[in-house]
Amino acid sequence: MDTKHYEVVIVGGGISGAALFYELARYTDAKSICMLEKYEDLATLNSKGTSNSQTIHVGDIETNYTLEKAKITKRTAKMIEKFNLMRGLQDKIMFAHQKMALGVGEKEVEFIKNRYEEFKELFPYLELWDKEKLRELEPKLVYADKEQTKDRPEPILAMGTQSEYTTVDFGAMTKELAKAAQEEEGVTTDIFFNAEVEEIEKIGDKYKLTTTSGSVFTANFVVVNAGAHSLFLAHKMGYGKHMGSLSMAGSFYITNGEYLNGKVYMVQNPKLPFAALHGDPDILCDGKTRFGPTALALLVLERYKGGKSFFQCLKTMNFDGNILKIFWDLIKDSEIRNYVFKNFLFEVPGINKGLFVKDARKIVPSLSTDDIEYAKGFGGVRPQVLNKEEQKLMLGEASINPGDGILFNMTPSPGATSCLGNAERDIKIVAEYLNLKFDEEKFLSELTD
Numbered sequence: 529m530d531t532k533h534y535e536v537v538i539v540g541g542g543i544s545g546a547a548l549f550y551e552l553a554r555y556t557d558a559k560s561i562c563m564l565e566k567y568e569d570l571a572t573l574n575s576k577g578t579s580n581s582q583t584i585h586v587g588d589i590e591t592n593y594t595l596e597k598a599k600i601t602k603r604t605a606k607m608i609e610k611f612n613l614m615r616g617l618q619d620k621i622m623f624a625h626q627k628m629a630l631g632v633g634e635k636e637v638e639f640i641k642n643r644y645e646e647f648k649e650l651f652p653y654l655e656l657w658d659k660e661k662l663r664e665l666e667p668k669l670v671y672a673d674k675e676q677t678k679d680r681p682e683p684i685l686a687m688g689t690q691s692e693y694t695t696v697d698f699g700a701m702t703k704e705l706a707k708a709a710q711e712e713e714g715v716t717t718d719i720f721f722n723a724e725v726e727e728i729e730k731i732g733d734k735y736k737l738t739t740t741s742g743s744v745f746t747a748n749f750v751v752v753n754a755g756a757h758s759l760f761l762a763h764k765m766g767y768g769k770h771m772g773s774l775s776m777a778g779s780f781y782i783t784n785g786e787y788l789n790g791k792v793y794m795v796q797n798p799k800l801p802f803a804a805l806h807g808d809p810d811i812l813c814d815g816k817t818r819f820g821p822t823a824l825a826l827l828v829l830e831r832y833k834g835g836k837s838f839f840q841c842l843k844t845m846n847f848d849g850n851i852l853k854i855f856w857d858l859i860k861d862s863e864i865r866n867y868v869f870k871n872f873l874f875e876v877p878g879i880n881k882g883l884f885v886k887d888a889r890k891i892v893p894s895l896s897t898d899d900i901e902y903a904k905g906f907g908g909v910r911p912q913v914l915n916k917e918e919q920k921l922m923l924g925e926a927s928i929n930p931g932d933g934i935l936f937n938m939t940p941s942p943g944a945t946s947c948l949g950n951a952e953r954d955i956k957i958v959a960e961y962l963n964l965k966f967d968e969e970k971f972l973s974e975l976t977d
């Protein structure tokens with residue numbers, strides 16, 4: 529069988545892999561790049577449009593982000609907007625909706641007021657919306673009943689905007705990134721489907737990648753952007769042994785018609801490690817509102833595909849006393865314990881809907897079980913990395929760089945929003961290692977403000 533050689537091989541055809549594929553082709557003088565994807569198409573796992581919340585996470589309405597984190601996400605979110613505008617994809621795969629963070633009850637109203645003051649300099653377009661303004665913009669948040677005769681009893685206040693791009697079909701964007709890469713001239717940009725990389729070996733100064741069907745590829749540099757599978761492949765090569773991964777599945781409930789006019793995010797309970805439930809109009813389901821995601825620890829690396837990801841997940845968790853200690857520290861807190869238990873019940877047919885609706889009523893008080901259903905086949909898996917040395921959950925994205933011509937990226941939310949920013953970080957490492965030219969000026973002028 530032929531061995532194909534490339535300067536850079538990217539493992540994984542989700543949005544992270546496709547973003548790097550694009551940036552290498554457009555902004556460096558690399559001559560040959562290849563992307564290997566396990567399935568028959570790009571973006572069939574977490575990057576698929578129905579797997580995630582479709583939100584460009586800018587940091588303006590995400591109350592689980594600090595100001596420092598928002599400064600970073602604002603920059604990388606802008607890249608998503610710039611790429612889509614450059615390719616004329618606004619109103620095709622990227623949309624502008626109204627969006628807000630909603631405070632319910634006195635404590636949260638106070639929180640929103642303070643957060644608005646803290647964030648308004650970074651996001652000058654943000655407005656404070658009181659109950660009367662919300663009655664006009666998003667009436668279902670204000671009324672206690674469907675007939676809209678009486679108001680909900682608690683005070684409410686939101687900070688939001690109507691002027692920004694908020695929503696992307698990240699699955700479609702993955703394909704657009706790959707297409708744009710393949711339009712670049714003077715560089716070979718190959719994509720192989722049904723190419724599941726089983727083994728990566730370092731031989732001399734090159735890497736040899738073997739797929740489950742026996743195909744062999746070699747590369748001077750390898751970037752593993754295989755989502756929840758990245759750590760599995762790293763462990764196989766002896767890297768990242770101080771890390772384990774916890775697969776947090778996220779599911780959704782969907783309304784039977786258009787319900788909200790825009791995105792409504794809630795105030796985060798700072799004790800909880802995963803983002804609070806939100807409501808998002810789904811751009812792939814005629815604007816029906818998706819509520820979620822839930823957060824359930826599952827022993828799989830991917831959903832809805834069957835196969836061997838259960839065994840791979842067990843291995844990747846890298847279970848030992850340190851992992852047990854992380855779990856214990858989490859569940860000994862009664863609020864986290866209740867949250868974990870409740871999220872488990874959200875998946876149990878028969879009782880799940882009633883329980884979920886109770887939570888979602890914090891957003892829409894008049895929501896009833898007849899209005900929503902469990903969104904079958906939606907949702908994905910967030911690979912949350914566990915740091916065994918520090919005995920704690922590492923929130924956000926994680927990357928392993930042994931400094932040897934290979935990188936492994938783990939990308940929970942907001943991994944789709946930060947795909948171009950993460951690729952920018954990686955491209956600098958690849959360019960330095962391979963002595964490639966990175967046209968940073970062109971990159972910055974095209975993808976940043």
Ligand SMILES: Cc1cc2nc3c(=O)[nH]c(=O)nc-3n(C[C@H](O)[C@H](O)[C@H](O)COP(=O)(O)OP(=O)(O)OC[C@H]3O[C@@H](n4cnc5c(N)ncnc54)[C@H](O)[C@@H]3O)c2cc1C
Nearest residue numbers: 540542543544566574575580581583725755778908943945
């Ligand atoms: C419920 C939920 C909601 C989310 N909401 C948002 C949101 O609103 N906004 C946002 O920015 N982010 C969101 N995220 C996060 C976002 O979806 C992910 O961070 C992003 O899609 C990760 O992209 P990726 O390319 O790294 O991984 P993936 O999309 O998982 O792609 C990995 C690819 O690698 C392939 N692969 C795996 N193993 C191999 C192998 N051995 N050989 C070859 N190929 C392999 C897989 O088939 C897959 O195509 C959400 C995630 C979830 C689960």
